[in-house]
Amino acid sequence: MNRNVLFITVDQWRGDSLSALGHPVLTTPALDWLAAQGTLFANHWANAAPCGPSRACLYTGTYLHHNRSVNNGTPLDARFTNVALLARAAGYDPVLFGYTDTSLDPRTLPAADPRLRSYEEVLPGFRPVVHDPWEAGSQQWGRWLAAQGVDVPANPHELYRPMPGFPGADRHGSTWAPARFAAEQSETAFLVDALTAWLDEHGDEPFFIHASFIRPHPPRRNPLGYHDIYDADDMPPFIAAPTKAEEAAAHPLNEILMYLPHAGSPEDERERRQMRATYHGAQKEVDDQLARLFAQLDSSGLADSTLVVLTSDHGEMGGDHWLFEKLGYWDESFHVPLIIRDPDPGASATRGRVVESFTESVDVLPTICQWLGIEVPLQADGFALQPFITGDGLSDGQAPDHWRTEAHWSWNFSNPVTRAAERHLGLPMAHCALDVIRGLDVKYVQFAAEPDVLPPLLFDLVTDPGQVHDLVQAGSSSELGWQAAQQLVRWRMRNDDRTLAGTMVTASDGAVALRDQWR
Helix, strand or coil: CCCEEEEEEECCCCCCCCHHHCCCCCCCHHHHHHHHHCEEECCEECCCCCHHHHHHHHHHCCCHHHHCCCCCCCCCCCCCCCHHHHHHHCCCCCEEEECCCECCCHHHCCCCCHHHHCCCECCCCCEEEEECCCCCCCHHHHHHHHHCCCCCCCCHHHHHCCCCCCCCHHHCCCCCCCCCCCHHHCHHHHHHHHHHHHHHHHCCCCCEEEEEECCCCCCCCCCCCCCCCCCHHHCCCCCCCCCHHHHHHCCHHHHHHHCCCCCECCCCHHHHHHHHHHHHHHHHHHHHHHHHHHHHHHHHCHHHHEEEEEEECCCCCCCHHHECCCCCCCHHHHECCEEEECCCHHHHHHCCEEECCCEEHHHHHHHHHHHHCCCCCCCCCCCCCHHHHHCCCCCCCCCCCCCCCCEEEEEECCCCCCCHHHHHHCCCHHHCEEEEEECCCEEEEEECCCCCCCCCEEEECCCCCCCCCCHHHHCCCHHHHHHHHHHHHHHHHHCCCCCCCCEEEECCCEEEECCCCCC
16 A cells, blocks of 8 residues: 655644633634644744745754744755655655745846745645745636636735625724635635645655645734634733833844734734734635645545655734734744654544644654654754654653753844844844744743843743743843753754764774664
């Protein structure tokens, strides 16, 4: 039997946004079904944000401080292999539906190559069946709509403008009125149609598919039927300081971000709640479309031979901490879903398991490699998740020996073109960065800048789960902060580049290589 891979990413999806995890408003029956058929990793974290850096970590299995693709537009060094190149070397023809937000290494291309004009190029190794980058205007989606008789503007994204004069729009927030396309004409529907058509034609051959869905990424606008599926008044309370001014005063970085046009939350409560409701409506639309894809896998028998991996590149602030988008050090931007369905009989005993151990984006590449029988590259910072998926003698709730006890992520806010943060703070690019170590009880944020410019942050997650009260600013828990800082330093040191560090040239045996089984 073939061993197939369907690697799905949804964009900007918070890790708490699953009804399988008890979300108070959102319902996700398709993802719940996948979780019941596989393993749900409830404590899963992206290692970077925004899209490009996070996907660099996800596709290469390396932390941001290792691959150094620190921002949208920062090239991914060609020396790194990735999940597509590894699958191709194993005999697959990895195909892409969507986008990978990859900035190519300029040292591998002529200076005038048009691929150096976009950060939304294709990850090396993938053959695009559909490549529909957002910044380019989703032109393939536009052509698909035009073929259905839709009057498509030059930039199809203009269809996300609200229907003019829609009844009731004046009684709701600005994101409530529906977009100018039907639900069955959405970008998600377009991609699922393309995927199912391709599987009808090629499903009998071994396949490796990466399906990268843009939604629920903005624009914050949904088609008719999803525009009002959730009521703004039903949104749960926001996690934040009582006022935007208090949140901004908590740290110099907060103050900068709180008033950015697309990041800072509106102070109008109705608008803020409607933006959250619109976000959940977009998630519901994606879930409904994924139901069609999962149904085809099931009815065609392909589910019996296909590893399904579903995750997100990063989360969404959603109005918490008076912010939207994905940024900074906040949990909401980095806690993401991960669901893996392994069809092998060896995974049958754990179907429906919810894993609470810390897992990270860097673990996805090793997990796919193990499923395909590919040696995990030495560059990989993560570890295969098969012990959780197959059980491997672990009782429910247990983790393998030496498994990590915290999550780690990095965020870089430098920009060699605009130099906005650098100018505002009077810093060089190398100082505009932060690392986070986040355990069950303590979260610590270390900035590259001097502490008088950007002081570290420390949160007691037991007494302050919303992370509103910084213990550093309060002048307390110095021992707790020292321990967390030591943990962070050890993590960085243990994950230095190891490509040749574990190899030794010897007189008797030549080059001898050893691989660590844990770090």
